[in-house]
Amino acid sequence: MDVVRAGVLDVALDRHGDPGGPPVVLLHGFPYDPRCYDAVVPRLVEAGAHVVVPFLRGYGPTRFASGTTVRSGQQAALADDLRALIDALGLDRPVVAGFDWGGRAACLVAALWPERVRGLVTVDGYNVQDIAHSAEPLPPDVEHRLWYQFYLHSERGRAGLAAHRREFARLLWSQWSPTWSFTEIEFGATAPSFDNPDFVNVVVHSYRHRFGLVAGDPTYDALEARIAGQPVIEVPTVVVDPTADGLGPPAGIEEHRRHFTAIAGHHLVDAGHNPPQEVPAAFADAVQEVL
Structure with a gap:
């Protein structure tokens, strides 16, 4: 494991494969960590790729470089973290791939700095939050799936996450991936990645900011203003749609075409919320398709 200063973070990351090979950055979501890619990485290394798998802010050994930095989980912060990591490692137009929070970071870097990436692999399509419309209610059969977000809007929820990190995550794994019998x-x-001292603050801020309940870090105001325009993504993109995601069914190819102008592939996979760990061969194939 390496630690690299990238922007406001000292990012802990795993690096695999030939440093001269085409670079790939694999990004985990909440509540997961780089271990979700353990069976994806060897397939990409065998294909000649240079694979980087970081711990996101608030997870594992990754730390904020300063005690005064806002422990933000907002989408602009995740995007800027990824941009800064690409620059710090000197990666030449990597493929960026991810799901959940990691998919959001990957989508936003592809949207905001398309010249920095070769292509995108995103689970569930366009992972960019539309905060301006977040107060509009969804149908009840969708809303109930978001219980954990509403729970974290309260101080009771913050205390519950702090006291029961593992139980909270295990429940979400089970609900979001009902066909995956993880051990x-x-x-x-x-x-152990949930024991990071900033985990609770980053997670709570993320789920409050996306509903407009708290202010973001002013550092990212300009980025958030750009994101509010819901930018179209023009880099070559492969969308991976899991058919058993407990958070809801796939959006469908027509919805994806609203947000991506260069869809290179669209794959329905028999998996829940965490395809890299549930169907690693299919996820690796998606990355190789972009490469």
Whole structure:
């Protein structure tokens, strides 16, 4: 494991493969960590790629460089973290790939700085939040799936996450991936990442900011203003749509075409919310398709 100063973070990351090979950055979501890519990485390395798998802000050994930096989980911060990491490592137009929070960071870097990436792999399509319309209610059968977000809007929820990090994450894994029989060994490999001292603050801020309930870090105001325009993504993109995601069914190709002008592939996979760990061969194939 390496640690690299990138923007406001000292980012802990794993690097694999030939440093001269085409670069790929794999980004995990909430509540997961780089272990979700353990079976994806060897397939990409065998294909000649240089693979970088970082711990996001608030996870594992990644730390904020300053005690005064806002412990923000807003989408602009995640995007800027990824941009800064690409620059710090000197990666030449990597493929960026991810799901959940990691998919959001990957989508936003592809949208805001398309010249910095070769292409995109995104689970569930356009992971960019539309904060301006976040107060509009969704149908009840959708709303109930977001219980954890509403829970974290309260101080009771913050205290609950702090006291029960592992139980909280294990429940979400089960609800979001109902067809995946993960083992305690698999969960146990990731669970220590939730012990990061900034985990609770970053997570709570993320789920409050996306509903406009708290202010963001002023550092990212200009980026958030750009994101508010819901920018179209023009880099070559492969969309991976899991058919058993407990957060809801796939959006469909027509919805994806509203947000991506260069869809190079669209794959329906028999998986829940975490395709890299549930169907690693299919996810690696999607990345190789972009490469």
